[in-house]
Amino acid sequence: MSKEDDIREILNQAAQEIAQVQTSPRTWLSWIVYLLARLEEQAARASSNSRESYMEMLSALQAEIRNRVRTGGWN
Secondary structure, three states: OOHHHHHHHHHHHHHHHHHHHOOOHHHHHHHHHHHHHHHHHHHHHHOHHHHHHHHHHHHHHHHHHHHHHHHOOOO
């Protein structure tokens, strides 16, 4: 199993557990924001390049969300 597969499995399990504990999708936002904040902390600790890359990722995430709302699907 690849590193990406391991991470995907961890995230799938976390998403399932969050959904079981808090069934309303509106409450999931706080957990998504929490995860993004922790990732930002990690990026800031790593290097200034990581921080810059994190900000680029946020911009790309914003575009993905807009696309999801517009088309109804994820890329």
